[in-house]
Amino acid sequence: MLYALQAPVVASLLLALGAPLVARRCPPRAATVVLAACAVGTSLTTAVVLLLHLVVLVARVPAVASLLGYDAHRLAHHVPVPAGASLLAVGVLVAGVVRVLVLRRRRAAALRAADDLCSRLGGPVGGVVVVDDGAEAFALPGRGGRVVVSRALMDALPAPEQAALLAHERAHLRDHHDLLRSATAWAAALDPLLVGLLPAVRYASERWADESAAAVLGDDRPLVARAVARAGLLRSAVGDRGPWRGVALAGGEGDVVQRVRALLGRRPGSGRPLAAAGALCLALLLVAGGHAVEDTAEVLQHVLSGGQDLDGGLAAVHLVHAAGHRAVEQLTG
Secondary structure, three states: OHHHHHHHHHHHHHHHHHHHHHHHHOOHHHHHHHHHHHHHHHHHHHHHHHHHHHHHHHHOOHHHHHHHOOOHHHHHHHOOOOHHHHHHHHHHHHHHHHHHHHHHHHHHHHHHHHHHHHHHHOOOOOOEEEEOOOEOEEEEOOOOOEEEEEHHHHHHOOHHHHHHHHHHHHHHHHOOHHHHHHHHHHHHHHOHHHOOHHHHHHHHHHHHHHHHHHHHOOOOHHHHHHHHHHHHHHOEOOOOOOHHHHOOEEOOOOOHHHHHHHHOOOOOOOOHHHHHHHHHHHHHHHHHHHHHHHHHHHHHHHHHOOOOOOOOOOHHHHHHHHHHHHHHHHHHO
């Protein structure tokens, strides 16, 4: 039981430590998808384990033990986790829920602002809108999305590099990079150990857009490298720092120098080994989470049944039935 409860924490630490290396050394498309998927899977498994700590902590309360008819001291003997550790886990869970609610409010405001901006800018869905502010280009999801680019930046780039820049921003919208980034942000809000994945996924998605732009332009990766480098030097902050900036995908994000070096280096591989490794990690997390739930249910059932275990492997079902039945008897009788 103890190893199953600890597995998500270990996975979060390993994922946070390995994410920068994966983002920079692996094919960008596979790196973005795998890191985002592992972040979501790890955070959900962590949430389940934290909830189990809450269940065990509540079950330790003498009043709850008296209501359900079991010995709280016997439960403490069978649970290998100290009450202080469970209390800390519950605190982490509460903090994570608060962060998720705050992120939900901020993201909702950012999406509403993005929709309003898209409506004001007009233009076709997924099209390019030229503005006069600053020197920047970014993809803006919402109402089908827009590619927003400043006139100053476009005037400073030769026509081929303009095409590369626009292809990069269109790739953000076409491949739904905002969804992958937001999924990672939700996971990091729930599990603070995953905060380090945010810049890794952001960088990998920028590299993905770079390679997509190169593919659109006849696999001209040096052209995209020149566009990224020149735009990185010319780019300046847009004057409007409204809440829509929280969901905008700007091409200047990430390490521009590293992106240029990657574009001038070898072409990325298929990413299948990384995808297979990610699937294996998610499967192991699922197994660990399942073991944590099963072991906790069996311990609680063992205590509720007075030490007489039930057969059949449906410990959680028996546990819920027995606890509910005893609670109803206590409340009605």
